[in-house]
Amino acid sequence: MTDLRLPTRLRVGPVGQRFESDVIIVGSGAAGMAAAIRVLDAGRRVTMITKGALGDGSTAWAQGGLAAVTDPADSLTDHLADTLVAGAGLCEPDQVAELVAAAPAAIERMIELGARFDRAIDGALALGLEGGHHHRRIIHAGGDASGAEVARSLAASLAGSRPAHQSRPSSRGQFTLLERCTAVDAIRTADGAVRGLRVIDGDGVVGELYADAVVLAAGGIGQAWSTTTNPATATGDGLGIALRAGAIIRDPEFVQFHPTVLVVPPAHRLPGDRGVLISEAVRGEGARLVNGHGKLIMDGRHPMGDLAPRDVVAAAMHADLLASGDEQLFLDGTALGATTWRQHFPTILQLCRERGVDPITEPVPVRPAEHYFCGGILATLDGVTTVPGLYAVGEVASTGVQGANRLASNSLTEAFIAGDRLGRLLSVRDVETEARIAVISAALRYGAALDEVDHPYLLDDQAPAVVGSAQRPRLVKAITRGAGVLRDGSGLTELLAELAAAPQSNQEGSAADVETTNLQVVGALVGTAALLRTESRGSHRRSDHDRPVPSWQRHSYLALQSDGQLGTATETAAAAA
Numbered sequence: 001m002t003d004l005r006l007p008t009r010l011r012v013g014p015v016g017q018r019f020e021s022d023v024i025i026v027g028s029g030a031a032g033m034a035a036a037i038r039v040l041d042a043g044r045r046v047t048m049i050t051k052g053a054l055g056d057g058s059t060a061w062a063q064g065g066l067a068a069v070t071d072p073a074d075s076l077t078d079h080l081a082d083t084l085v086a087g088a089g090l091c092e093p094d095q096v097a098e099l100v101a102a103a104p105a106a107i108e109r110m111i112e113l114g115a116r117f118d119r120a121i122d123g124a125l126a127l128g129l130e131g132g133h134h135h136r137r138i139i140h141a142g143g144d145a146s147g148a149e150v151a152r153s154l155a156a157s158l159a160g161s162r163p164a165h166q167s168r169p170s171s172r173g174q175f176t177l178l179e180r181c182t183a184v185d186a187i188r189t190a191d192g193a194v195r196g197l198r199v200i201d202g203d204g205v206v207g208e209l210y211a212d213a214v215v216l217a218a219g220g221i222g223q224a225w226s227t228t229t230n231p232a233t234a235t236g237d238g239l240g241i242a243l244r245a246g247a248i249i250r251d252p253e254f255v256q257f258h259p260t261v262l263v264v265p266p267a268h269r270l271p272g273d274r275g276v277l278i279s280e281a282v283r284g285e286g287a288r289l290v291n292g293h294g295k296l297i298m299d300g301r302h303p304m305g306d307l308a309p310r311d312v313v314a315a316a317m318h319a320d321l322l323a324s325g326d327e328q329l330f331l332d333g334t335a336l337g338a339t340t341w342r343q344h345f346p347t348i349l350q351l352c353r354e355r356g357v358d359p360i361t362e363p364v365p366v367r368p369a370e371h372y373f374c375g376g377i378l379a380t381l382d383g384v385t386t387v388p389g390l391y392a393v394g395e396v397a398s399t400g401v402q403g404a405n406r407l408a409s410n411s412l413t414e415a416f417i418a419g420d421r422l423g424r425l426l427s428v429r430d431v432e433t434e435a436r437i438a439v440i441s442a443a444l445r446y447g448a449a450l451d452e453v454d455h456p457y458l459l460d461d462q463a464p465a466v467v468g469s470a471q472r473p474r475l476v477k478a479i480t481r482g483a484g485v486l487r488d489g490s491g492l493t494e495l496l497a498e499l500a501a502a503p504q505s506n507q508e509g510s511a512a513d514v515e516t517t518n519l520q521v522v523g524a525l526v527g528t529a530a531l532l533r534t535e536s537r538g539s540h541r542r543s544d545h546d547r548p549v550p551s552w553q554r555h556s557y558l559a560l561q562s563d564g565q566l567g568t569a570t571e572t573a574a575a576a577a
């Protein structure tokens, strides 16, 4: 136990402006945009807040695509089974069943909204294969530009620029987009319900927005690690906002590291350049992982070889790197040939070539990097959380679909489905819907043995504070060292001590300070839960507890207490019952 205390409220400047809306959505990725389209179509007012410009999240960077059963030779049962295997005992089977059943219709809905997916010669959707899938079921666009097409089509639909034959109902609600705007904290009523949001705009002016519903669709947490595939926006703000609003966070120790991220040759490294993700689909087409001596890394390590689930591949690579002391391994895709590279992976090819590596003629230097957050804010697939008025969809939510490890290409599908379903839920505001939401949120709260955790409704008895942005490099270094691909008890204890040592300031915080405070939250959640879980399972690997332990087929739950400490509880997963 450390004396790590997190701010229960963030200190920012005086309020300079006030707005009112029906629904506030934080985030303009697939989840946020899918929700907004439904709510607008129902004639309600939506205010969307995004840190950069519309569509600036991970969504637009997704390469592989979206998993959904569309081939008659494939089956929902097989998609379900593959997801449960990857989830290593911590998926909620009912939620996964809902997801896989909803996925084919979700693809149809995206096509209706204007998405143009790749087609085979016979006109059917072209299907890719990725790690952990036993069937070709990955729907993609532009070869490896799948996320960009999803983001483009949803943004175009939001902007009302859909093709003329898909005319939008004339009763469309009013859409307000606040770009370069950072959400800070939820605004709550005396009984704990969320009814608004505090934000800081691009000029540093603080605003308060009021609405019936606040939707967190704020994406991932990758910026807490020094190497990540995620965009700069992914600083875990959604987690911080939810935690400080009294929400429960589930399974945050499960962080997926993508095995194959390009190690940019030193001569081509630019400050702030992102890591280039080499999609699993490249291994699906036959590329192999080798070390500097040409030895096949995955040989004899897993029946699916190079297409084993991500955690297995990343752990094998990590072990090889530790044993050899090398900085990188290689992904050899030279056998794919120029045509396959150009037709299937044009974006990856270009991004690698721009950084001095030609995948057609040479093996690509790679190593694992933080990629996807499997845990998150406890929520249903409709986005309902434990806090009235607060909703969570997409990567920031833990719906039970991703378990201890995400199956490749299930996340974009989940983000769209959850956003779409929540959008439909928030389309009507009537007593019946609100009563239903209240029942779901109470069931989540009390069904999860959370009486062990003290999670008071209001946490406002602490003086508001922030962690200054000057602390950011130190926090990121500590999280990278203590909570990487392979963890152990002493490293995690050191991490929590390092986080506790970061001084809090009671000066008015900037957007950069808000992000840094949320990075501390990310480290605290991941570190605390990873220390608690004395086993290795899915994407959580510990060198001092290197196997899964059956009695640990449990979820971890964390909540913020009024003194700023994290309360924890665990509960047997549905799959273990």
Ligand SMILES: Cc1cc2nc3c(=O)[nH]c(=O)nc-3n(C[C@H](O)[C@H](O)[C@H](O)COP(=O)(O)OP(=O)(O)OC[C@H]3O[C@@H](n4cnc5c(N)ncnc54)[C@H](O)[C@@H]3O)c2cc1C
Binding pocket: 026, 027, 028, 029, 030, 031, 032, 049, 050, 051, 052, 055, 056, 057, 058, 059, 060, 061, 062, 063, 064, 065, 066, 067, 146, 147, 181, 182, 183, 184, 217, 218, 219, 220, 229, 230, 231, 233, 234, 235, 237, 238, 277, 371, 372, 393, 394, 395, 396, 408, 409, 410, 411, 412, 413, 415
């Ligand atoms: C390189 C890469 C490749 C991927 N490939 C695939 C793939 O092939 N298939 C797949 O299924 N998944 C893939 N993923 C994962 C997938 O893209 C994401 O899980 C998914 O897109 C998340 O969608 P989202 O809407 O939840 O969040 P995002 O698309 O990440 O959007 C988050 C939004 O929240 C906003 N935001 C965050 N904090 C704040 C704040 N404080 N205030 C205001 N706005 C805020 C951001 O600006 C952004 O608009 C990939 C991810 C990456 C990074």
